[in-house]
Amino acid sequence: MLAYVARRLVQSLLILLGVSLITFALLYVLPADPVRQIAGRSATPQTVENIRHQLGLDQPFIVQYGRYLLGLVQGDFGRSYLQRTEVGELIAARLPASLELMVGAIVCELILGLTMGLVAALKRGTATDQALMVGSFVGVSAPQFVVGLLLLYVFAVRLSWFPIGGYGSFSHLVLPSLTLGILGAGWYSRMMRSSMVDVLRQDFIRTARAKGLRRSAVIFGHALPNAVLPVIAMIGIDIGMFMSGIVVVESVFGWPGIGQLAWQAIQRVDIPIIMGVTLVSACAIVLGNLLADLVTPFIDPRIKLQ
CATH class of the missing domain: 1.10.3720.10 (MetI-like)
Incomplete structure (x- = not known):
């Protein structure tokens, strides 16, 4: 039983890794720009670029995904762009x-x-x-x-x-x-x-x-x-x-x-x-x-x- 559970847990971790990779990739190529949502319509191009740099969204895909995985290993789901609150806290409340x-x-x-x-x-x-x-x-x-x-x-x-x-x-x-x-x-x-x-x-x-x-x-x-x-x-x-x-x-x-x-x-x-x-x-x-x-x-x- 313990061996079966251990094997299934390893498989589960691989599945979750695949889900995170696919979801992150789909969001990366999404036409919508989250920075525009944060900055607003009246924001200047310089303001938009500053926000993009602060969020790390100007980095290559592999860098962004690697940073996200590193946070997950530490129990950090990231911070909401708009609500300025830890995602883990928002999910735990809901x-x-x-x-x-x-x-x-x-x-x-x-x-x-x-x-x-x-x-x-x-x-x-x-x-x-x-x-x-x-x-x-x-x-x-x-x-x-x-x-x-x-x-x-x-x-x-x-x-x-x-x-x-x-x-x-x-x-x-x-x-x-x-x-x-x-x-x-x-x-x-x-x-x-x-x-x-x-x-x-x-x-x-x-x-x-x-x-x-x-x-x-x-x-x-x-x-x-x-x-x-x-x-x-x-x-x-x-x-x-x-x-x-x-x-x-x-x-x-x-x-x-x-x-x-x-x-x-x-x-x-x-x-x-x-x-x-x-x-x-x-x-x-x-x-x-x-x-x-x-x-x-x-x-x-x-x-x-x-």
Whole structure:
């Protein structure tokens, strides 16, 4: 186990290094000039060049990237061009809100997706099965900003069950979590249905039924633990999906997380913040996948880590 974890951590560091290199290179060739954003439209060419020199943006790419990596090794994400604040502090202040939203979204998608998939598998070939699969397809296909706006209009504006936006209470968390969770629920329901149908055909399920076990015991005690394994592997991947969709959802609901911070930074070409949020998101994806791989053998001892 320790050898596996050590090997995966080394691989994770290489992945993060590649992400940082690609992101830094894309931002380097970006047509937009962050110095112009800082200096303003009325700044003289001399002022622009002075700011560029102060930020080190007049250096070659390899020098800029090497200096950034040296800062990362020391735990320094850099300093925001516009906010004049350490990027690490900005991310640390916003990260708890994003993690709270991510946990809420995972809970929503698991409850909705697993329930829909289980019911569809048990009602295979019926109208219920078809209706649930159509609903999952709609959930997967619908853009998140459209889902978010619809939920806001129905449950916040028309029914006044939840606040329109903001942060701080459970009621603020419900709609953005549901918006993110609907997409994942669609994937989970389809995967859960397929996995459950396959497990129900296995010999050990027929043996359990032949022993006279109750239907609920067969389903929840034997079939479900085996059918849920592919879903666990997807949770780590979902963290990446959340990190990409969280920018839109946080903007729609006014949620003060790193997604909103990243969106503001993109609009202002604040490169240190963009780099910091990208690396934190990539780190979350890598750790999520590693955690999913480590948990799976405890659920199914037949799976061995190699």
